[in-house]
Amino acid sequence: MVTEAQMTPELLAKFGPLRAYQSGERLDTSVDPDRIVKTHCCFCGQQCGIQLKVKGNSVIGFEPWTDFPFNKGMLCPKGIRRYLQNSHHDRLTAAHFRDPTRPDGFRAVPYTNAIARVASEIQRIQSTYGNDAFGVLGGASMTTEKCYLLGKFARVCLKTRYIDYNGRLCMVSAGVGNKKAFGIDRAGNPTSDIPLADVIWIGGANVAECAPITTSYIWEARENGARIINVDPRITPLARTCDLVLPIKPGRDAALYAGILHLMIENDWLDHDFIENHTVGFDVVAASVKDWNPRKTAEVTGIAEKAIRQAAEWWGTAKTSYLMHARGMEQHSHGVINVLSAINIVLASGRIGRPGCGYSTITGQGNGQGGREHGQKADQLPGARDIENPEHRKHIAAIWDIREEELPHAGVDCYELLRKVETGEIRGLLCWSFNPFVSLPDSDFVRRMLEKLEFFVCIDFFLSETCRFADVILPGSQHEEDEGTVCSTEGRVIKINKAVDPPGDAKPDWRILQDIAQALGREHGFTFENPRAIFEELRRASAGGIADYSGITYEKIESRYGVFWPCPATDRDGKPIDHPGTPRLFEPGSWNPVAKGAGPFYFPDGKAHFNVASYAPPTEDVDADYPVILTTGRTVNMFLSGNQTRRIGPLVDQYPDPLLELHPVLAQKHGIVDKDWVTVESRRGALTVQCQVVTTIRPDVVFVPYHWGGAKSVNRVTISAQDPISKIPEYKVCAVRICKAEEPEYTKRLESQQ
Ligand SMILES: Nc1nc2c(c(=O)[nH]1)N[C@H]1C(S)=C(S)[C@@H](COP(=O)(O)OP(=O)(O)OC[C@H]3O[C@@H](n4cnc5c(=O)[nH]c(N)nc54)[C@H](O)[C@@H]3O)O[C@H]1N2
Ligand SMILES: Nc1nc2c(c(=O)[nH]1)N[C@H]1C(S)=C(S)[C@@H](COP(=O)(O)OP(=O)(O)OC[C@H]3O[C@@H](n4cnc5c(=O)[nH]c(N)nc54)[C@H](O)[C@@H]3O)O[C@H]1N2
Ligand code: SF4
Ligand SMILES: [Mo]
Numbered sequence: 122m123v124t125e126a127q128m129t130p131e132l133l134a135k136f137g138p139l140r141a142y143q144s145g146e147r148l149d150t151s152v153d154p155d156r157i158v159k160t161h162c163c164f165c166g167q168q169c170g171i172q173l174k175v176k177g178n179s180v181i182g183f184e185p186w187t188d189f190p191f192n193k194g195m196l197c198p199k200g201i202r203r204y205l206q207n208s209h210h211d212r213l214t215a216a217h218f219r220d221p222t223r224p225d226g227f228r229a230v231p232y233t234n235a236i237a238r239v240a241s242e243i244q245r246i247q248s249t250y251g252n253d254a255f256g257v258l259g260g261a262s263m264t265t266e267k268c269y270l271l272g273k274f275a276r277v278c279l280k281t282r283y284i285d286y287n288g289r290l291c292m293v294s295a296g297v298g299n300k301k302a303f304g305i306d307r308a309g310n311p312t313s314d315i316p317l318a319d320v321i322w323i324g325g326a327n328v329a330e331c332a333p334i335t336t337s338y339i340w341e342a343r344e345n346g347a348r349i350i351n352v353d354p355r356i357t358p359l360a361r362t363c364d365l366v367l368p369i370k371p372g373r374d375a376a377l378y379a380g381i382l383h384l385m386i387e388n389d390w391l392d393h394d395f396i397e398n399h400t401v402g403f404d405v406v407a408a409s410v411k412d413w414n415p416r417k418t419a420e421v422t423g424i425a426e427k428a429i430r431q432a433a434e435w436w437g438t439a440k441t442s443y444l445m446h447a448r449g450m451e452q453h454s455h456g457v458i459n460v461l462s463a464i465n466i467v468l469a470s471g472r473i474g475r476p477g478c479g480y481s482t483i484t485g486q487g488n489g490q491g492g493r494e495h496g497q498k499a500d501q502l503p504g505a506r507d508i509e510n511p512e513h514r515k516h517i518a519a520i521w522d523i524r525e526e527e528l529p530h531a532g533v534d535c536y537e538l539l540r541k542v543e544t545g546e547i548r549g550l551l552c553w554s555f556n557p558f559v560s561l562p563d564s565d566f567v568r569r570m571l572e573k574l575e576f577f578v579c580i581d582f583f584l585s586e587t588c589r590f591a592d593v594i595l596p597g598s599q600h601e602e603d604e605g606t607v608c609s610t611e612g613r614v615i616k617i618n619k620a621v622d623p624p625g626d627a628k629p630d631w632r633i634l635q636d637i638a639q640a641l642g643r644e645h646g647f648t649f650e651n652p653r654a655i656f657e658e659l660r661r662a663s664a665g666g667i668a669d670y671s672g673i674t675y676e677k678i679e680s681r682y683g684v685f686w687p688c689p690a691t692d693r694d695g696k697p698i699d700h701p702g703t704p705r706l707f708e709p710g711s712w713n714p715v716a717k718g719a720g721p722f723y724f725p726d727g728k729a730h731f732n733v734a735s736y737a738p739p740t741e742d743v744d745a746d747y748p749v750i751l752t753t754g755r756t757v758n759m760f761l762s763g764n765q766t767r768r769i770g771p772l773v774d775q776y777p778d779p780l781l782e783l784h785p786v787l788a789q790k791h792g793i794v795d796k797d798w799v800t801v802e803s804r805r806g807a808l809t810v811q812c813q814v815v816t817t818i819r820p821d822v823v824f825v826p827y828h829w830g831g832a833k834s835v836n837r838v839t840i841s842a843q844d845p846i847s848k849i850p851e852y853k854v855c856a857v858r859i860c861k862a863e864e865p866e867y868t869k870r871l872e873s874q875q
Contacts, residue, residue: 152176158620159186161607162200163262163600164760166484167192167334168609169200170682173601173620180207180601180620190682191312191609197333198758198772205769206599207621211583213596214625227584227594232626235593236633239551240640242576242592243279246549253529256283256538256547260554261291261492264605264617266655267630268488269503269662270647271553272496275529277521277646278638282529283547285499287555289535292489293847294451295482298460302468302730303707304715304723305667306505307490307612310443310479311685311704316341317477320439322432323351324374324463325449325853329358330757332447332483332610342443348435352377353449354752355782355824356817365432368819370423371752372739372854374450378462379410379736380418381433385469386410390437392471399720400468402731409733421736423819441477442470448485448754452852454740456844462734473729474707474721484610486761487600491608494668494686495659499532503659504666513666520662521646534848536561536841539570549576553597553630556762558587559830562839562850563805580633585764586830596627603629605652606678612704613683614673631655664690665714667723672700687712739854740842741804743821747856749787750822751801753835754853763828779829780813783859784820788812793861800862801825803855806837809865823859827852832867 154174161168170189174182183204185194216235220228246254257275259268268286275284296306303309315321315338329336336359343349349363352374360366369377385391386407396403419426436442444467450459464480472478484490495503496517503520506513508531518525533541535557541547561567571577571590579591588594601620608614623629628636631652638647649655653675664671671690678684684702689712692698703711707721707729720727743750758775760766767773781799793799795814800807801823810825810833818824825835840855 152181154181157184158601158618160601160618160620161615162196162487163203164199164487165332166486166489166610167332168487168607168613168615169196169334171196171200171203173204175620178621178624180204191611191613192334195334195337198775199760199766202769202772205771206765207601209583209768211768212624212627213582213584213594214627216596216626217594219592226589232595232628235595236636236640239578239593239595239637242549242578243637243641246576247279250548252280253282254547255279255281255549255551256541257281258535258538258550258552258555258557259284259286259492259497261286261288261486261489262600263488263492263554263630264603264607264652265488265491265495265614266605266652266659268492268497269495269659270631270634270649270655272503273521273646274634274638275497277523278641278643280527280529282532283538283541284497284532285535285538286492286497287535287557287560288486288489288493288498289848290452290560290850290852291448291485292482292493294453294456294460294844294849295446296493297457297847298464299482301457301732302461302464305706306493307668307686307706308481308484308610309473309706310481311611311613312338314477314479314705315339315443316345318342318439318441318443318479319347319477320435320442321347321349322436322442322444323349323359324444324446325353325451326445326447326483327353327355327357327359327449327754328483331485331755333757335483350432350435354819354822365428365435367422367424367428367432370819371750371822372453372455373422373736374459375455375462375734376413376418376421376736377424377429378459378466378734379413380415380422380429381436381466382406382469383410383413383418384415384430384433385437385466388434388437390433391469395471396469399471399722399727400729400731401726403469406465406731406733409735423821436466436470439470439472442472443477443479445481445483447483449853451482452849453854454842454844454851455737456849457846458734458737461732465731465734468729468731474705476705479705481610488607490610490612491606491614494608495663499534504663504670505668506666516665517662520658534843536843536848536850539567542570542573548574550574551578551580552587552591553580556585556587556764558590559585559762559764559834559836560827561841562836562852563841564834564836565806566841580630581764582627583764583768585762595633596623596625597630597633598623598627602627603652606656606675608686609683612685612706614670614678614686615683616675616678660690667714669712669714672698673702687714689714693717740851741840741854741856743856747803747858749857749859751803751838751855751857752822752824752853753827753839754824756826756828759826759828761828762830766828779810779826779833779835781810781859782813782815782818782824784818785814785816786820787823788814791859791861793859798862798864799859801838801857801859803838803840803857805840808833808835808838809862823857832865
């Protein structure tokens, strides 16, 4: 197995951002395309519509798709450059076996040999140690068809309970919080409700860089006179046009929302009718925030008392409002509590489920929403069903043509899955559309686990840092090489259309799984001819579930610019209907298979739930040895682990290397000036990067983006503490110390190679 030492400098030279090159430079984009394909961006959960220009078997450019209603032709820098990855010379076009005798550690092999080897290793491991000794990691950049098939593959073909996915790092706190409060895990409103709101509250979301198109909806609200409140330890680009910035100390969001609810109650800024008729649990929650007066709230959150009072007044007295949040308040060991505390101020206001009155959590990954609805999550079955619910199990077992007893039970989250590698319970792993070595916290632990596996197979289209540990790499498909559906941040199910064929031996991802199933002699249920056939089974599997897709067809999606779920095929009496989909949840009379007319929320009594959300400090707070808070996140030009965007030259140029952001006061204390090299060190590891001295961050916090691997990975430093319910890692707070440093050797080595 590859060691850390072996990964540098060769690996960095090959994958590191320092070797920025213009991919696709051999393409002449002035050439007329043969055809234009309407599809969506392959990156974030905004899922902007885009038209790809295709010549032969290459994507050579793009045109805006102006009539797609969400983005109306607008794209962010990543969307504009995405086409450059299609003909990239790093593209994996063959299967590979590990071969330490080769300079880059791998040797190309015929695809069928690779599939045979994967099947025989699965067989060996499962017959020696049991079915659960083989685990599966999935990803939410893939289409819903692929995510569905992966869940089925793990449980029916591999018969393992151990499957989980990278959305575990992303949306799970929001998902748990939404289910506890509303009974459903989806944005409550379409984005078009944002401009209708008087007050917009944004909690822990760098909207301008991470949900760029939503920015224009917020600006539209501003044009309409809305007040905008932003809670973030940094003044992000959107904050420049906000009315009030609440520079919270990381890890304190539940305290802030308790303080806001306290003021709403004190000033009677409550919707009593709504609370009375449509919710349960208010009194207990009201009692729980009794002590959270503005002074205490200010002390804990680090936000000025005056600003807290102002925010509460604007929020409390608004006629219409919209609250949205993202990972800033979710990626915490109290992520679920933070989400519930924010929902409490929405429910107390009664402003939900109406035009201009809404709530949403901003989905991150391209198919972050669809990817968590149909079964690759450890505890879930298709249709957002519960893997431990006997009725749900029975329904899915029937669709999958197995007995209910054969269906494995809930597994564990993806980090726990790696801990099971440490104990020897898991010996083999299949990793698909996930780059855990870069994206999981405490990467030294992740490295040791990947090295310890007896057999590791990765499916990707670029060699990722994680693929480096693989025994076999299978060449999967890029977004534009396959068709299928995804669900956008709004809850809109849309269609990805195929523009080109996968090159060489690369295959549509779903076909690779079926080839493995066939090689194992377990092809029953894995003989789909195309994504449409998978979707048809998925529709049946989801029918009657909360994420009901049964009334959605490819044709309906195409003709209506997408369809919002739930969208059933039959009414409550089982009569076929042509349901239009559900853009806004929680409206009276909207489709709700759980409440069945009792009320708008997805519980049997139709009522939303207030939840006590008591503040507790982060797992690792600052102390004398590690006195600074590290928080991590993103930059506009890079996407996630960077395996794609670090290969797109113009994006690399925009922000090539991770920079540590710190305030001038903190910088001065350590004798640091702008562009100095700084070492940031936690109890787990250290990282040396250049710094950016900025006045837009709290003086007790440093920020580092996480899109790089190897020596540039901030996840060497982060903590693997997890939320006890959602199991999301605490990426947004750990304790560190910083000091001025010399330029590290590895950058000097790389520069001399260029
Ligand atoms: N350009 C770009 N866009 C992306 C992505 C990307 O990689 N690059 N990834 C996509 C994905 S998968 C996701 S999940 C989303 C993430 O979207 P966001 O959640 O908006 O992005 P982050 O940068 O992770 O964090 C948001 C903000 O949280 C703040 N923050 C840190 N700690 C706290 C805290 O304790 N409380 C509060 N209130 N705020 C805090 C940070 O300063 C940061 O500005 O973006 C999606 N869009
Ligand atoms: N420190 C820190 N760490 C974080 C975060 C943070 O804020 N701070 N955020 C977390 C969040 S929110 C997220 S979502 C995760 C994301 O972390 P990852 O999921 O590990 O990141 P990706 O870059 O999406 O990795 C996906 C891999 O799949 C490949 N891929 C993409 N699409 C496809 C496809 O259709 N088929 C196949 N076969 N392969 C594909 C890509 O090339 C890439 O190698 O990172 C998390 N890690
Ligand atoms: S906002 Fe997201 S979906 Fe839209 S172009 Fe940018 S990365 Fe792509
Ligand atoms: Mo994410």
